[in-house]
Amino acid sequence: MSAAFEFDGRDIAFTEGQTVGAALVAAGVRSWRTTRREGRPRGVFCGIGICFDCLVTIDDVPNQRACLVPADADSIVRSQEGDGRGHLAV
Amino acid sequence: MATSPYDVAVVGAGPAGLAAAAAALAGGARVALIDAGRQPGGQYWRHRPGDLGAVADLHHDLGAFRALVAGVAGAVRYFGQHVWNVSGSAADGFAVLTAETEVAARSLVLAPGAYDRQVPFRSWDLPGVYTAGGAQALLKGNEVLVGRRVVVGGTGPFLLPVAAGLAARGAHVAGVYEANAPAGWARHTAAVLPVAAKLTEGAGYAAALARHRVPFHSRRAVVAAHGEQAVEAVTVAKLDREWRIVPGSERIVECDAVAVGWGFTPQLELPLALGVATRVDADGSLVVEVDERQRTSVPGVYVAGEACGVGGAPLAVAEGEIAGTAAVAAPVPARLRRRRRALRRFAAAMHAVHPVRDGWQSWLGDDTLVCRCEEVTAGEVRAAVDDLGATDARTAKLLSRAGMGWCQGRVCGYATACLTASASGSATVSALDLQGVSERPIAVPISLGRLAGDAGHTGQQ
Numbered sequence: 001m002s003a004a005f006e007f008d009g010r011d012i013a014f015t016e017g018q019t020v021g022a023a024l025v026a027a028g029v030r031s032w033r034t035t036r037r038e039g040r041p042r043g044v045f046c047g048i049g050i051c052f053d054c055l056v057t058i059d060d061v062p063n064q065r066a067c068l069v070p071a072d073a074d075s076i077v078r079s080q081e082g083d084g085r086g087h088l089a090v
Numbered sequence: 091m092a093t094s095p096y097d098v099a100v101v102g103a104g105p106a107g108l109a110a111a112a113a114a115l116a117g118g119a120r121v122a123l124i125d126a127g128r129q130p131g132g133q134y135w136r137h138r139p140g141d142l143g144a145v146a147d148l149h150h151d152l153g154a155f156r157a158l159v160a161g162v163a164g165a166v167r168y169f170g171q172h173v174w175n176v177s178g179s180a181a182d183g184f185a186v187l188t189a190e191t192e193v194a195a196r197s198l199v200l201a202p203g204a205y206d207r208q209v210p211f212r213s214w215d216l217p218g219v220y221t222a223g224g225a226q227a228l229l230k231g232n233e234v235l236v237g238r239r240v241v242v243g244g245t246g247p248f249l250l251p252v253a254a255g256l257a258a259r260g261a262h263v264a265g266v267y268e269a270n271a272p273a274g275w276a277r278h279t280a281a282v283l284p285v286a287a288k289l290t291e292g293a294g295y296a297a298a299l300a301r302h303r304v305p306f307h308s309r310r311a312v313v314a315a316h317g318e319q320a321v322e323a324v325t326v327a328k329l330d331r332e333w334r335i336v337p338g339s340e341r342i343v344e345c346d347a348v349a350v351g352w353g354f355t356p357q358l359e360l361p362l363a364l365g366v367a368t369r370v371d372a373d374g375s376l377v378v379e380v381d382e383r384q385r386t387s388v389p390g391v392y393v394a395g396e397a398c399g400v401g402g403a404p405l406a407v408a409e410g411e412i413a414g415t416a417a418v419a420a421p422v423p424a425r426l427r428r429r430r431r432a433l434r435r436f437a438a439a440m441h442a443v444h445p446v447r448d449g450w451q452s453w454l455g456d457d458t459l460v461c462r463c464e465e466v467t468a469g470e471v472r473a474a475v476d477d478l479g480a481t482d483a484r485t486a487k488l489l490s491r492a493g494m495g496w497c498q499g500r501v502c503g504y505a506t507a508c509l510t511a512s513a514s515g516s517a518t519v520s521a522l523d524l525q526g527v528s529e530r531p532i533a534v535p536i537s538l539g540r541l542a543g544d545a546g547h548t549g550q551q
Contacts, residue, residue: 015233017138022232030217030320037465041319043217045462045501047224047231048133049126050205052496053215053462063496063535067227070128 003073007032014071021047021054021066024077032056032066032079039081057084095194096122096166098417099186101173101360102201104132105158105403106395106410110199112161113414122193123165124186126172126534130159132203133223134403136231145230148255150291154407168193172534176200176360180390189536197390199413200361201406204354204396207375209450209505210460210468212314214350218321222252222351235261237347241324243267243312244351245444250295252349257302264345266304267326269311269333269352270444278439284432287404312350313340313453324348333449352446355504356397359530364388368521371399372441374504376524383422384413392417401437408433451512460509461502463495471506475513483507483519484526493527503527 004011007024014023021044024032031041033055045053047067054066058077062084066077098114100107103125111123125132129139135155137145146152171188176198178184186193206221208214220228220236222244228234239262242253253266275282282289299306307326313335314325328339353373362368367379367387377400378393380386386393394413395406408430412422454460456469474480474489483506486492492506493499499506507523510516532541 018232022228022234026234046221047227051501
């Protein structure tokens, strides 16, 4: 079974049971976050929820671990900058 | 809170936890089985929800897994639930807290497992650099390859199934770079022969690598990654006995992914939250001290598997069975005790053949990241010792912020402790150093509402 979720305005295909992070890697997307200090690109590193490198914004909730969240066709996934809470800046 | 407590709550549904739950159920106990994953198996038998037929060839000992799953049919499952704290005592009962609920039990078996141990190298934070376990998780749990041309490196027998799995699914594995010399196993035949299945398993992976023409290099390591937005190549180099780079031996290997692991780090935050006694194991990891019945220093708390010493799945299953049996106060069969002893000897040999030598520290530049979360460099960790006077890992962490970010030192804790010990002139990393980078009062991110005690709150983390 194949489906897709939206990521930064485009479709990312996934199969049943894959995580958001795995689907992004399979689609050739290597990074979807920049770090707070140096703005370095980050994607999956540990793949099992330990390292928090793969943080991503899903349905407007930032800092979700892409390697743990099951892919869902109803999700809107967005890459995130820094702490993912730029919209709260004053 | 559950109205009546379970006899036994088992945290972790990997090899050790499954075996513990099955043994406790066989002893007539009411058992809760709690795991962050959505299905049983842990990291070792990781698979997608449903059948694991599609990845059966990537797994080992599936007969044992299916028997254990059948054996835990009578447990109440709390799957997909991340445990953020455990508390209590044998006298008052124990509470296991997840983001969704609270499980009460008279005794606890903790089987939290382990994750890849990492040492930093130049530009190891580039996308496309994965832990060996991460590459394996994407493959076994998602059927996704981390890259088309992959370099595998680090130390330990785990590198072999990772490389073999990638090759079996069509990746070009450019090489396996094992920092130690596997010939060292020849000195440990007495430890290996009683567990002959280990030999068969190892020979199977070696044959698979040969079939896929994967070159295996010993005494060589991935010492730097290169690329702009993602990894494009690595530097590999020959190492001397202390793991310093042999001058002139550096080679560039092009790749689009790297999988690295240097043994494993047991997940100790839950046992530590209960105050169990610990020790430093032969591999340099902080582990829980247990007796021959898997009892910890805290009455009513049993620990099984990698958390009491990294040793692999068969050992974890044996320890889990002992812990589950002991938790229901049943006698532990002598054959189980013998099996654990033989597998522990094998684990000791594995640690002797695959140590992590201090020389990795000489690969780092002052600007090499140690803490990926807070972006703290090796130079900054050393400055915490040299300029600011830190003499232990916890102080170095507080002064440099290494280990104070999202992952709470899970990834860089070992490296920070080693760098601190070296910079301050200590011969070895102490249990106190490792404990200082392993305690996490809140084991996983939870909402403030949940922390405040409102179990119904589902707000942001």
